[in-house]
Amino acid sequence: MDFLLSNVANFYIFLLGLVLGSFYNVVGLRVSEGQSIITPPSHCPSCGRRLTIRDLVPVFSYLFLRGRCRTCHVRISPIYPIIEASTGLLFLFSFLRATSIEEMLAGWLLVSLLMIVLVTDLTEMMIPDKILIWFLAFFIIFRGIYHLVPWWDSLLGAASGFALLAIIALVSQGGMGGGDVKLFAVMGLLVGMKIVLLGFFFSTLFGAIIGVGGLLTGLIRRRQPVPFVPFIVLGMLTAFFFGDQLISLYLNLLF
Structure with missing residues (x-):
């Protein structure tokens, strides 16, 4: 039972990291360009089509679409899945390695800052x-x-x-x-x-x-x-x- 609960917790921590990694992509890309992180909604930068839920599943949407926009087929930057997967794995690693809640939260905060500035530095x-x-x-x-x-x-x-x-x-x-x-x-x-x-x-x-x-x-x-x-x-x-x-x-x- 403890093993099952542990695996469930690990899954949700990894999922949290994936979702936040997707958000960090948005923050990094938009802030560096002086745009709002809230509006407009996520869209293809090439054709402008508003992205749907199935386009926004971290990592898996990129793999399913083979790295291209569903509409205009322009190549999507691999930075998106890299940041998402890295954030998920690092959140999970922080959780598994931490000996206290403050150490875990500090790890998450550090990872979050580094992932966002990694996006801005790689792109701008x-x-x-x-x-x-x-x-x-x-x-x-x-x-x-x-x-x-x-x-x-x-x-x-x-x-x-x-x-x-x-x-x-x-x-x-x-x-x-x-x-x-x-x-x-x-x-x-x-x-x-x-x-x-x-x-x-x-x-x-x-x-x-x-x-x-x-x-x-x-x-x-x-x-x-x-x-x-x-x-x-x-x-x-x-x-x-x-x-x-x-x-x-x-x-x-x-x-």
Whole structure:
């Protein structure tokens, strides 16, 4: 009976993530273009046809339609199912891994922010201030209710996340965008100094490895602008979910 209830809970958590992932696509795409997230209703950007319920089932509609609009047959961006599936899996992973409700909710909040700015960065190469302001408010409310990290660590996380990237942005003269700086400051408020700094380390590590690999294989050209948020997503989630274990492993290897 417990096994059945556990599987039912896992299914609904995954379903919640899928549905929210679909909404995060809308938020990311519309906010970056200065549009309302409420009106007009979901529609094909090519032919303008209003989408029906069967067109809006996360992931499955994309697969059923073979990645094309039902009416005009224009190809649908694979970003939609990728964000939906990723949000569903990450919500479920946060739920399974969390040892407390505040840890689970913090994971969901972090995943939500990262999925939305991933959409805006992949489509428009930007991180809108409006999204960061909304999540800053959510994080402040969360920190007022739950104490995942001490209040001083939360403030240090925001300050260190902002300061470190601001220095890099000044030194590199454009190598780091202002949106990235503000993003790390907002995330630092939620996760604290240790995790936000570790997240930055992993973000740059993944960026360097994938960037060099892309140059060597010809997938990336020299001086080609590359979105940094995908690496931030990988780095911050690695730090949030596995940071303490990785730090302990590193210290054990040293001593």
